[in-house]
Each structure stands twice: as structure tokens, then as C-alpha cells.
Amino acid sequence: MNWLQSFLLPKAAATHASEVDGLFMFIIYLTVFFFFFNGALIFYAAHRWRRRSAGEVTPHTTHNTKLELIWSIIPLMVVMMIFFWGFKGYISAAVAPNDATEIVVTAKKWVWQFEYPDGTRTLNDLHVPLNKPVKLIMHSEDVIHSFFVPTFRLKRDVLPGRYTEIWFTATEPGVQQVFCAEYCGKGHSDMLAKIHVDTDEQYETFLREGDEQVRQMPLKDLGRLVYENKGCATCHSVDGTRGQGPSWKGIFGQVHQGTDGKGHLVDENYIRESILYPQAVVVQGFEPIMPTFQGLLREREILGVIEYIKSLK
Numbered sequence: 001m002n003w004l005q006s007f008l009l010p011k012a013a014a015t016h017a018s019e020v021d022g023l024f025m026f027i028i029y030l031t032v033f034f035f036f037f038n039g040a041l042i043f044y045a046a047h048r049w050r051r052r053s054a055g056e057v058t059p060h061t062t063h064n065t066k067l068e069l070i071w072s073i074i075p076l077m078v079v080m081m082i083f084f085w086g087f088k089g090y091i092s093a094a095v096a097p098n099d100a101t102e103i104v105v106t107a108k109k110w111v112w113q114f115e116y117p118d119g120t121r122t123l124n125d126l127h128v129p130l131n132k133p134v135k136l137i138m139h140s141e142d143v144i145h146s147f148f149v150p151t152f153r154l155k156r157d158v159l160p161g162r163y164t165e166i167w168f169t170a171t172e173p174g175v176q177q178v179f180c181a182e183y184c185g186k187g188h189s190d191m192l193a194k195i196h197v198d199t200d201e202q203y204e205t206f207l208r209e210g211d212e213q214v215r216q217m218p219l220k221d222l223g224r225l226v227y228e229n230k231g232c233a234t235c236h237s238v239d240g241t242r243g244q245g246p247s248w249k250g251i252f253g254q255v256h257q258g259t260d261g262k263g264h265l266v267d268e269n270y271i272r273e274s275i276l277y278p279q280a281v282v283v284q285g286f287e288p289i290m291p292t293f294q295g296l297l298r299e300r301e302i303l304g305v306i307e308y309i310k311s312l313k
Contacts, residue, residue, distance in 0.1 A: 004028070013151040013172035013197070019089045020153040027082065093154075096167035100133035107138065107145035107158040108291065110187030111231030112178065120207055121295045123230040124193040126178070128170055129203045135167040141291075146182035149195065155181055170197040187234040210298050219300070223308025226301050235290065238312055245290060246283050249312045257284045271306050 005025050012018055049058070103126070106113040114126045128134045138147060140160040147166065148155040156166045170176070178193035198206060209215055214222065227233055227248075235244035246256070252271075255263040259282045264270055273280050275297065278290035297305075 010150050011172070012153070013170060013174075013176055014149075014153070015169045015171060016089075016093050017151070017153040019092060023082070023085050023089060026085075030078065093166070096135040096165070097133045100135035100167050101129070102135045102137060103128075105136050105138040105147065105158065106141060107147070107180070107191075108141040109143070109185055110180075110191040110234045112147075112180075112191070112193040113296065115295075116207065118207055119295065123293075123296055125196060125229065126193060127196045127198055127203060127206045130170060130173050130197050130199055133167055133169045135165060138164050138166070143184050144182050145180050145184050145191070148179045148181035149176055150179070151176045152195075157182060170195070173197050173199065190234055210300075214298060214300060217304075219304045219307040220311050222301060222304030223306070223311075224304075226297065226305050227308060230293075230296070232305075245286055248309050252310045252312075256281070258282060259284055268306050271309060272302060275302055275305065 002025075005021060008028070009021060009024070012021060051058075102117060104115040105126075106115070111123050112126070113121060113123055115121045116127075136147070138156065138158045139162065140158045142160060144160070145158040146155060147158055149168075151172075152168050152170070154166050154168055156164050158164060174197055176195040176197065178195060180188060180191035184191065196206075217225065227236075227238070237243050237247045238249055240247050240249045251266050254266050256266055256270075258264050264281050270281070274290075275293045278292055279288050282288045
């Protein structure tokens with residue numbers, strides 16, 4: 001990657017990125033070349049055919065066939081080259097290999113949900129194997145979202161009522177950032193996710209046991225991490241301010257009035273039920289918009305959320 005490319009583009013982290021970067025930089029250099037080339041022609045013409053005396057008459061020239069062919073054929077050839085170069089890259093990006101790992105992506109206000117072939121689910125954290133093709137089958141539960149990974153040079157709209165697909169082969173281990181590139185409401189700027197590019201061993205461990213931090217982190221800290229990374233913060237505050245859902249501050253031990261007309265004590269069982277079966281009790285004054293987290297949180301993560309809520313005095 002040359003200095004101009006590194007200045008204009010983030011570091012490439014997938015196989016498809018090199019194809020995109022090559023065409024992008026070709027168009028940049030072509031634009032720069034013709035900017036100075038055309039500018040030089042203008043200055044040359046202004047000097048060569050400038051008016052030299054008051055009585056000078058400019059020769060009347062109707063056309064120049066050779067020149068007209070040159071400025072028509074050469075741009076046509078350049079444009080057609082760009083078209084076929086881009087079309088080749090489009091086909092390569094659109095058709096996934098047969099051995100690609102398929103992961104289902106569900107977009108909803110304002111989180112990304114990922115479901116793996118073995119049924120494992122995560123929110124806002126996608127784990128993929130290094131140097132192996134991955135195919136994402138995406139759909140939305142509400143409005144139009146857009147799955148955008150700058151380092152992979154990938155962006156695809158995620159639509160309600162239909163499936164869209166993208167695929168990639170990650171070539172750099174580590175963490176890559178995912179953005180929602182389509183305005184989708186109040187929490188749009190917070191609709192972020194991370195792609196964890198794992199070795200084969202790390203990926204198998206993740207599918208079996210979850211992240212290492214899930215296994216070793218103290219429960220209260222794990223609950224705070226779940227709150228920050230699993231979309232809880234988009235609806236529930238921890239400072240007492242009203243959001244899409246009740247604030248978590250000081251609610252443990254309180255009695256919440258449900259839309260069923262009954263009072264419900266906020267204890268461990270209530271919190272667990274609210275996570276797994278959110279429509280069982282809907283607090284008065286709030287809409288029943290919370291999705292279920294069945295299959296999305298491991299048992300230790302649920303216990304962490306309970307401990308974190310207890311700590312918010």
C-alpha cells in the first residue's frame with residue numbers, strides 16, 4: 001500500500017479489499033493525470049492561439065477528424081476498461097464460495113444479531129475464522145439498515161421482508177469495526193458491532209464456551225459489559241433517566257406495576273424472566289418492544305446482568 005492509498009483508505013483486512021483498492025486508486029490516479037493534462041492543454045492553447053494584434057483574424061476551422069477520433073476513442077477505451085474491471089470485482093464479491101460458513105444476520109433497532117450454524121447467537125459481536133470464507137445472510141426486523149465494514153470494503157443494505165447477502169475472507173487477525181450506514185432512528189449512531197477474526201482454535205473455543213472474558217470476568221463487570229455491548233444501553237439508562245424501557249438504577253427490590261394491573265417484585269426471577277420472556281410482564285407506561293434474549297445470552301451472562309442491576313443503588 002503506497003502512502004496515498006494508506007492516507008485515503010483504512011488498512012485492508014479481507015481478500016476482496018485489494019480488488020476494490022486497485023480500481024479505486026486507478027481512478028484516483030487517472031483523475032489526477034487528466035486534471036493536470038487538461039490544464040496543460042488549456043494553458044498551451046491559450047498561449048499558442050492568443051490574439052497577437054488588433055487586426056488578426058482567427059482561421060475558421062470546422063473540425064479535425066483525427067483529433068475528434070482521438071478524444072472519443074481513448075476515453076471510450078478507458079471507460080470500458082473501468083467497467084469490466086468493476087464488473088469482475090462485483091461478480092467476485094457477489095458469488096460466495098460453496099464452502100463458505102453461513103451466518104445469519106438480523107438487524108433491528110438498534111442491534112446486530114448473529115446466528116451461527118450450530119445455533120449459537122451473539123449480539124453486536126461476530127466471530128469468524130481467519131483465512132476462511134464467511135457468507136452473511138442478512139435481513140431486518142423493522143426498517144432499512146446497512147452493514148458496513150470499512151476494512152473489508154463491504155457495505156450492503158439490510159432490508160425488511162427480504163434477504164441480502166455478502167461474503168468475505170478475513171486476512172488479518174484481530175477486531176474489525178462494523179457500522180450501520182443507513183439512518184434508522186434515534187439509536188442509529190450506537191448501532192455498532194465488532195468482527196472478531198479468530199484462529200481456528202479460538203473460533204472453536206468461542207462456539208463451545210464463549211469469549212474468554214465471559215468465562216473469567218467477575219459477574220458484576222460481565223453484566224456491565226453485556227449492558228454496553230448487547231444493546232441494553234439503547235433502551236435502559238443506569239442514571240435514572242427515562243428511555244425506551246425502565247431505567248435500571250435502583251430498581252432491584254422495587255415493585256413494578258404491570259399492564260396486567262398487578263404489582264411485580266423486581267428480584268432475580270423477575271429479571272431473568274424479563275430477559276428471556278420480555279412480553280410476560282410489561283411495565284405500565286412503556287411499549288412492549290423488548291426482544292427476547294433466548295439463545296443470545298449464556299447463563300453466566302444472565303447472572304452477570306442480575307448482579308449489575310443489584311449494584312445500581
